[in-house]
Amino acid sequence: MARILVLGGGLIGCGWAAAFAGAGHAVYVADPDPKTADRLAETWAAAQPVLTALGVLHADAKTPCHVMDVAEAPSPDLVQESLPENLTLKHRALQALEKVIAADTPIASSSSGFTPDQIAQGMAHPDRLFIAHPCNPPYLMPTVELVGQAGTPAALLDQADALYTAMGKTVLRMAKPMPGHLVNRLQFALWREAVHLVSTGAASLADVERAVSEGLAPRWCLMGPAGVFHLSGGDAGMAGYLDALGPATSAMWNDLGTPDLDPETANALIEGMKNTDPRSPQNLAQARDRALPVVMKALKPIKTDYHQKGEKP
Amino acid sequence: MARILVLGGGLIGCGWAAAFAGAGHAVYVADPDPKTADRLAETWAAAQPVLTALGVLHADAKTPCHVMDVAEAPSPDLVQESLPENLTLKHRALQALEKVIAADTPIASSSSGFTPDQIAQGMAHPDRLFIAHPCNPPYLMPTVELVGQAGTPAALLDQADALYTAMGKTVLRMAKPMPGHLVNRLQFALWREAVHLVSTGAASLADVERAVSEGLAPRWCLMGPAGVFHLSGGDAGMAGYLDALGPATSAMWNDLGTPDLDPETANALIEGMKNTDPRSPQNLAQARDRALPVVMKALKPIKTDYHQKGEKP
Numbered sequence: 189m190a191r192i193l194v195l196g197g198g199l200i201g202c203g204w205a206a207a208f209a210g211a212g213h214a215v216y217v218a219d220p221d222p223k224t225a226d227r228l229a230e231t232w233a234a235a236q237p238v239l240t241a242l243g244v245l246h247a248d249a250k251t252p253c254h255v256m257d258v259a260e261a262p263s264p265d266l267v268q269e270s271l272p273e274n275l276t277l278k279h280r281a282l283q284a285l286e287k288v289i290a291a292d293t294p295i296a297s298s299s300s301g302f303t304p305d306q307i308a309q310g311m312a313h314p315d316r317l318f319i320a321h322p323c324n325p326p327y328l329m330p331t332v333e334l335v336g337q338a339g340t341p342a343a344l345l346d347q348a349d350a351l352y353t354a355m356g357k358t359v360l361r362m363a364k365p366m367p368g369h370l371v372n373r374l375q376f377a378l379w380r381e382a383v384h385l386v387s388t389g390a391a392s393l394a395d396v397e398r399a400v401s402e403g404l405a406p407r408w409c410l411m412g413p414a415g416v417f418h419l420s421g422g423d424a425g426m427a428g429y430l431d432a433l434g435p436a437t438s439a440m441w442n443d444l445g446t447p448d449l450d451p452e453t454a455n456a457l458i459e460g461m462k463n464t465d466p467r468s469p470q471n472l473a474q475a476r477d478r479a480l481p482v483v484m485k486a487l488k489p490i491k492t493d494y495h496q497k498g499e500k501p
Numbered sequence: 502m503a504r505i506l507v508l509g510g511g512l513i514g515c516g517w518a519a520a521f522a523g524a525g526h527a528v529y530v531a532d533p534d535p536k537t538a539d540r541l542a543e544t545w546a547a548a549q550p551v552l553t554a555l556g557v558l559h560a561d562a563k564t565p566c567h568v569m570d571v572a573e574a575p576s577p578d579l580v581q582e583s584l585p586e587n588l589t590l591k592h593r594a595l596q597a598l599e600k601v602i603a604a605d606t607p608i609a610s611s612s613s614g615f616t617p618d619q620i621a622q623g624m625a626h627p628d629r630l631f632i633a634h635p636c637n638p639p640y641l642m643p644t645v646e647l648v649g650q651a652g653t654p655a656a657l658l659d660q661a662d663a664l665y666t667a668m669g670k671t672v673l674r675m676a677k678p679m680p681g682h683l684v685n686r687l688q689f690a691l692w693r694e695a696v697h698l699v700s701t702g703a704a705s706l707a708d709v710e711r712a713v714s715e716g717l718a719p720r721w722c723l724m725g726p727a728g729v730f731h732l733s734g735g736d737a738g739m740a741g742y743l744d745a746l747g748p749a750t751s752a753m754w755n756d757l758g759t760p761d762l763d764p765e766t767a768n769a770l771i772e773g774m775k776n777t778d779p780r781s782p783q784n785l786a787q788a789r790d791r792a793l794p795v796v797m798k799a800l801k802p803i804k805t806d807y808h809q810k811g812e813k814p
Contacts, residue, residue: 301749323716329716330715330716331711331712331715331716333712358711358715358716360704360708360711360712360716361704361705361708362703362704362708363703363704366698366703367752367753368753368756370703370704370708370709370716371712371717372753373694373753373757374691374694374695374698374709374712374713374717375717375726376694376750376753376754376757377690377691377694377757378687378690378691378726379726379727379730379750380754380757381686381687381689381690382687382725382726385679385683385686385687389676389677390675390676390677390679390683391673391674391675391676391683392674393727395673395674395675396683396687396725396726396727397725397726397727397728398644398671398673398725399644399646399673399684399687399725400687400725400726401721401723401725402644402671403636403643403671403683403684404684404687404688405718405719405721405722406718406722406793406796406797406800407642407789407793408714408717408718408721409714409718409719409796410714410789410792410796411710411778411789412695412711412712412713412714412777413691413692413695413710413713414692414695414699414706414709414710414770414773414774415710415774415777415778416688417692418782418785419782419786419789421782422782423781423783425771425774425781425782426770426771426774427767427771430762430767430770430771434767436614437689437762438761438762439680440680440681440685440686440689441689441693441759443679443681443686444686444689444693446754448751449743449751454740454743454747457727457739457743458738458739458740458743461727461728461731461738461739464725464727464728465724465728468736468738469734469735469736469737469738470736472724472728472732473732475807476720476723476724476732476807478806478807479723479803479804479806479807480719480720480723482803483719483723483800483803484719486799486800487719487796487799490796491714493791493792494788494791494792
């Protein structure tokens with residue numbers, strides 16, 4: 189079991205802390221804000237039933253600790269930087285951190301918006317910094333997007349990959365940093381067409397939402413978009429699809445919309461959302477937090493069965 | 502219970518026949534190919550356990566019948582045109598059909614590629630033709646995309662909507678025809694970015710697939726893309742998201758890729774798919790057909806709970 193130092197005790201920092209603690213690691217969350225202790229305790233309380241439902245709560249899991257300063261925590265095996273998305277703030281904290289940790293301690297950043305090079309600027313040992321971006325909340329959502337700099341040793345990334353994987357995470361490796369990593373880029377691509385369909389009046393926002401949740405999402409729980417087209421290509425799979433439907437695919441891509449978020453579109457989205465689900469965002473978030481762990485738990489054995497059965501070459 | 506005439510006994514025609522028969526309707530599948538009887542029997546055998554798992558198999562469900570010619574079927578309440586995607590063929594069959602059915606019998610087309618105007622060309626009563634496009638297989642996938650012509654009476658679409666809804670289908674209404682309707686447009690938008698990520702070498706196809714199946718799909722089973730952004734906007738919901746992240750959204754949209762399906766990209770997709778899941782397409786399709794009804798069944802009570810709980814205004 190490793191000693192993990194989480195830098196920053198906000199939403200993501202506390203969420204990561206719960207994920208690491210649940211996996212049996214010794215976790216210290218450094219944040220000068222004294223309210224962090226309460227937030228951390230609440231997150232840990234919320235996370236435990238979720239981790240239990242997912243079947244990943246370690247028998248010897250220990251409560252994560254809050255410390256006011258990094259110097260109060262024991263020497264870590266891994267640092268998970270989860271500070272606000274402010275480059276000056278990150279630079280200042282990382283330079284202070286480097287004075288109290290070993291020169292070869294790996295530092296993972298949870299940043300969604302900056303490249304690892306940007307974050308590592310001004311560090312004494314910049315190559316040890318890489319991105320390990322979770323989906324929120326980190327104790328529930330499995331994906332961790334991992335991407336280093338040109339100079340980051342492969343062994344460092346492999347070691348981090350192994351640590352997250354052992355926690356039950358799905359590590360997604362990127363060969364180079366890209367804005368939005370993988371998950372958000374894919375999400376924003378679909379969202380753009382959803383906005384186009386609503387803003388042109390082709391369909392109600394409620395029906396666009398249901399097209400995703402009823403029409404696309406259940407199949408995508410088993411396989412991604414490539415798998416869907418692979419199975420539309422007959423015996424030749426992906427090659428068969430590309431032969432038969434390649435030109436139609438390009439034509440469809442050319443027909444997709446490029447909407448602006450102008451005031452009229454914004455209004456259509458706000459009104460459309462009210463008509464789709466009139467509950468308050470807070471209430472909706474509670475319903476999601478109750479339902480999503482149950483979805484993940486229900487999918488687990490189905491996916492295992494889906495991936496294991498059948499002939500392998 | 503209605504009398505349904507399915508025109509064309511291919512994959513979609515037989516799938517529709519099973520869906521209608523399972524809901525208790527009297528179903529006749531017209532196709533001059535004598536092999537249709539076998540395909541229909543096989544589809545009906547495959548569909549019954551699925552309909553049972555979904556909890557929608559009618560107690561008095563009757564086996565759908567094959568007829569060689571539309572004239573052999575009793576006068577229908579609804580025609581579901583499911584012929585191959587060939588406009589000349591559809592025109593000829595619909596003109597022949599109109600000679601033997603009442604002038605006001607509604608005709609739904611399963612077409613994915615043509616507009617209702619194109620299909621209705623040359624019909625004696627063209628306004629009764631509209632699109633009701635299923636996802637495949639129609640007895641399992643819930644969405645039906647419904648779109649009429651400018652002259653299609655609203656009552657006709659409402660009546661069809663009610664019939665499909667009573668079968669447990671999720672009817673998605675479009676105000677005007679668009680290539681790919683809703684589900685495919687959204688799917689192709691995400692697929693374009695997936696291809697971009699693979700073709701630029703940003704990530705392996707396997708990791709792009711997992712970004713969707715692990716990172717995005719479980720949440721999308723509960724809510725669509727708008728719901729996700731609504732919940733990222735704090736107490737102000739969608740309006741809060743648009744205020745805080747509208748510019749970042751537009752910037753991300755501008756960064757999305759516009760790949761070509763050139764031979765190099767095609768090769769990356771074919772090789773990537775082999776590395777992602779080495780099973781044959783046939784084997785993979787079997788695994789999907791076994792797993793997907795279980796996914797849908799597991800999601801049903803979770804979704805009901807998600808939609809019902811919490812305060813409503």
